[in-house]
Amino acid sequence: MAHQYYESADLADFPNIGECARDQGKAFFDYYGCSTTAGKLTDREKSLIALAVAHTEHCPYCIDAYTTKCLSLGLTSDEMMEAVHVGASMVAGAVLAHATQMRKIIRNNEM
Amino acid sequence: MEPQTLPVPTPFEKKLKAASLCPFVSKDIVTLQINVGKRCTLRCKHCHVEAGPGRTEMMERSTFEKCLTAAAGPSITTIDITGGAPEMNPHVEWFLDSAAQLGKRLIVRTNLVILLDKEYEPFVDVYVRNRVELAASLPHWKAEKCDRQRGEGAFDKIVGVIRMLNGRGYGREGSELVLDLVHNPMGSFLPGPQAALEREYKAELATVHGITFNKLFCLANSPVGRFKEYLATNGTYEEYMATLERAFNSCAAENAMCRTMLSIGWDGAIYDCDFNQMLSLRVDHGAPNRIEKFDLRVLRQRRIVLDDHCYACTAGQGSSCQGATGTPASVSA
Numbered sequence: 001m002a003h004q005y006y007e008s009a010d011l012a013d014f015p016n017i018g019e020c021a022r023d024q025g026k027a028f029f030d031y032y033g034c035s036t037t038a039g040k041l042t043d044r045e046k047s048l049i050a051l052a053v054a055h056t057e058h059c060p061y062c063i064d065a066y067t068t069k070c071l072s073l074g075l076t077s078d079e080m081m082e083a084v085h086v087g088a089s090m091v092a093g094a095v096l097a098h099a100t101q102m103r104k105i106i107r108n109n110e111m
Numbered sequence: 112m113e114p115q116t117l118p119v120p121t122p123f124e125k126k127l128k129a130a131s132l133c134p135f136v137s138k139d140i141v142t143l144q145i146n147v148g149k150r151c152t153l154r155c156k157h158c159h160v161e162a163g164p165g166r167t168e169m170m171e172r173s174t175f176e177k178c179l180t181a182a183a184g185p186s187i188t189t190i191d192i193t194g195g196a197p198e199m200n201p202h203v204e205w206f207l208d209s210a211a212q213l214g215k216r217l218i219v220r221t222n223l224v225i226l227l228d229k230e231y232e233p234f235v236d237v238y239v240r241n242r243v244e245l246a247a248s249l250p251h252w253k254a255e256k257c258d259r260q261r262g263e264g265a266f267d268k269i270v271g272v273i274r275m276l277n278g279r280g281y282g283r284e285g286s287e288l289v290l291d292l293v294h295n296p297m298g299s300f301l302p303g304p305q306a307a308l309e310r311e312y313k314a315e316l317a318t319v320h321g322i323t324f325n326k327l328f329c330l331a332n333s334p335v336g337r338f339k340e341y342l343a344t345n346g347t348y349e350e351y352m353a354t355l356e357r358a359f360n361s362c363a364a365e366n367a368m369c370r371t372m373l374s375i376g377w378d379g380a381i382y383d384c385d386f387n388q389m390l391s392l393r394v395d396h397g398a399p400n401r402i403e404k405f406d407l408r409v410l411r412q413r414r415i416v417l418d419d420h421c422y423a424c425t426a427g428q429g430s431s432c433q434g435a436t437g438t439p440a441s442v443s444a
Contacts, residue, residue, distance in 0.1 A: 072303035
């Protein structure tokens with residue numbers, strides 16, 4: 001059987017990463033827990049943000065986890081896809097915004 | 112490193128032992144749930160009873176009478192009627208009128224759609240006069256998602272019936288007529304936080320449809336019946352079981368509904384819950400398993416019959432006929 005770097009079963013091991021460097025692991029999971037559960041923003045809003053970031057960061061584990069969480073919260077495919085488009089357009093926008101650097105250099109250097 | 116495969120679930124009883132919850136016994140019997148038959152006007156994809164119009168199993172009057180005697184037991188505070196569609200049993204009206212005399216909480220699990228039928232519409236009066244609490248499945252607040260599970264056009268009909276029930280005082284703030292809705296996930300994943308989903312349901316149903324209800328109960332899909340068939344067909348049975356096991360919550364297990372209820376089948380057999388009933392797993396370990404031999408003293412101390420489907424009731428925030436039973440464990444990415 002071919003060995004894969006990314007396997008869905010690996011996600012189950014994620015809570016165990018704190019077995020080494022325990023203090024940092026605990027600090028991360030405490031922070032992660034309070035950042036991703038409802039506060040001023042709802043569970044639904046935070047899950048859509050997390051889903052969009054999961055895509056922009058190309059993390060298959062996070063895409064798996066937050067697609068499932070969004071389904072659990074009753075979000076529709078259209079709503080989830082809209083969130084992914086927000087992420088995609090932000091990435092595209094961030095790339096294109098850097099074109100201002102290119103344009104500035106062109107303006108400065110071209111006769 | 113060897114490639115990982117999805118783990119086979121640890122036997123449920125072993126998991127309970129690890130959580131120091133064995134022997135897993137009843138705490139008391141507070142709820143008597145009675146399944147009055149498997150006939151239903153609908154044939155929902157998620158129905159663990161596999162109810163439908165073609166089913167003929169139906170509780171007889173003599174069995175109802177024995178249930179009534181059992182329900183008078185002092186520890187029992189709630190009588191919970193389920194099916195199929197309870198309205199299709201010809202003895203249910205008599206039973207509700209009689210059970211109401213016991214002065215206990217009465218619940219009927221109705222599909223709601225049946226109340227649009229002229230033949231069954233009078234049940235609304237039966238419910239109102241006996242102060243029966245209604246619990247009804249509404250898998251989602253959007254028509255498209257709901258209908259995928261309950262059948263084409265079901266959502267609009269349910270909304271129409273809720274509007275009518277609101278008009279009779281059901282599900283209205285300040286009214287003693289209770290209408291609760293039941294949510295279950297639309298696939299092989301766990302329900303989200305009950306409070307968050309209740310907010311979504313209430314906001315959408317009030318704003319878009321002008322209807323109200325009391326509480327939302329979130330139930331996890333139990334891997335039995337039609338849902339188990341779906342998992343097998345989809346090739347996701349093992350994955351779903353692994354999800355349930357990973358989400359095992361000892362607090363939810365501590366509060367599992369089987370520890371405070373009994374389930375009576377249409378034929379008078381006694382079970383620890385409606386899911387065991389579906390699997391023909393009667394109460395055991397020396398406890399009487401027929402309504403004719405109902406003995407509250409023995410049954411309230413019985414050891415509960417367990418199998419791997421029990422993971423559905425102990426996963427995440429927990430799941431029962433009254434919704435979540437435990438504080439959800441912290442979420443991992």
